[in-house]
Amino acid sequence: MTLDATDRRLLSATQAGLPLSPRPFAEIAREIGVSEDEVLRRFARLQETGVVRRIGVAPNHYALGMTANGMSVWDVDDDMADVLGAQIGALAFVSHCYLRPRALPDWPYNLFAMLHGSERSDVEAHRLEVLSLLGAACRSHDILYSSRILKKTGMRLKTGA
Amino acid sequence: MRREPLPHDALDTADRTLINMLQDGLPITSRPFAGIAAELGLTEAAVLLRIARLRDIGAITRFGPFLDAAAMGGAFCLCAMDVPEPRFDAVVTLVNAHPEVAHNYQRIHRLNMWFVLACDRPEGIGQVADRIEAETGLPVLRFPKLKEFFIGFKVTA
Missing domain, CATH: 1.10.10 (Arc Repressor Mutant, subunit A)
Structure with a gap:
């Protein structure tokens, strides 16, 4: 709208x-x-119309004990990415799952999934679960742990625009 | 923003229930807290005080509308940069100065800065990313979402 x-x-x-x-x-x-x-x-x-997704709270994962989170990234067959993305997105420990373009040659990954847990070892276990779900469709993968939140304000509209 | 877990006794059962309820969203009515208050057996004023406290102690980071840039004809884009360590803090300042940067994380990887641009016009993404490249002299890799696999993930407080 x-x-x-x-x-x-x-x-x-x-x-x-x-x-x-x-x-x-x-x-x-x-x-x-x-x-x-x-x-x-x-x-x-x-x-x-979806402009406002909801009026609610953003919980602070860290304060609530979910101190470990990793952005897992996967290079998955394009033909299977839709089906596999939906399966990964449905896992209880995945907060966001997106299909994104690769940035070759630096970045071969097209599927991004945020994994959450109360400890790093939980997140690693979740990662193995995703890996077994993807099976042979996954060519390579990595995980990026955050070391610092630099900004978290959410979307801001320019006033008077 | 708080990164350490709160002591377990910082939140009582009503606080935890409140956080879980408010993740579902507030009804758009004249007295939106009335139903929540009734369900918790509290007054509206007590619910409001609790929300203010949850914000003050860092249990929640925000209470308000969550916007979807795409639904208003704009766009979100995940961006990544490989920032040399000695310049890191200076680049943070340059990047975060843009109001379109909705959040920004340092991550352990060669690509060590990951931020999301949110613009109310699609062309805004490229413009802001180009400006950040010009200001920092560093490439900004762009990863717009092609597809979102949406799920109702909630943190259980």
Whole structure:
């Protein structure tokens, strides 16, 4: 969907967080000068069309004990990537799974899956599970552990754009 | 952002239930916390105080709308750079200065910086990536998603 100026103001006003008030949409309405009903109507539409995936929390995996995570990357037969990607994406320890273009010759991997666990050894065990699931369709693979979060703000809209 | 686990007693059962419920999303209604409060046997005010505390102690990083750039005619793109170690912090500053950089991780690999660009127009991705290349003098590898295998992954608090 195409966002109009009011949609943008709505998203700009809330992208750093929803007001912690019993009636957060009324507060946003006051802030941008429209009615609460209009804010509710617009958010419902933004969610229907997928612009807003949900209004909710981003849990901090580390604080909640999931301190180990690795970006596992796999070079998988293109013909089988759709089927295998769906299978990997359905595993309980996989948070995101994407098919992406390779960057040859440096980067032969086309399937990316984020693996989570409470310890590095969990993640390594998950990795072996993915490896056995992929079988002969996988030519090579690697895993990239994060050593530092450098930024985590989520998407920001430019205001007035 | 907090990277160490919270002490186990930092969260009580209601906090954990709240985190799990809020991962599913808030209803878009005039009093969106009323249902959650009723289910937890708390007042709305108590639920709001708990959310504020969860944010303050770092149990959650964000509470608000999650946007999908593609659904509004824009795009996300995962990017990677091979940054020489001595220049790493200076390059972090240059990269993170762009508001389009939604998150950025240092990873243990020759490609040691991985960030996601989120733009409300598809052409924005290439423009920002080119600008980062010009500012840093380093190539920015681009890995746009061709397909997402979506799953309802949730952290059980």
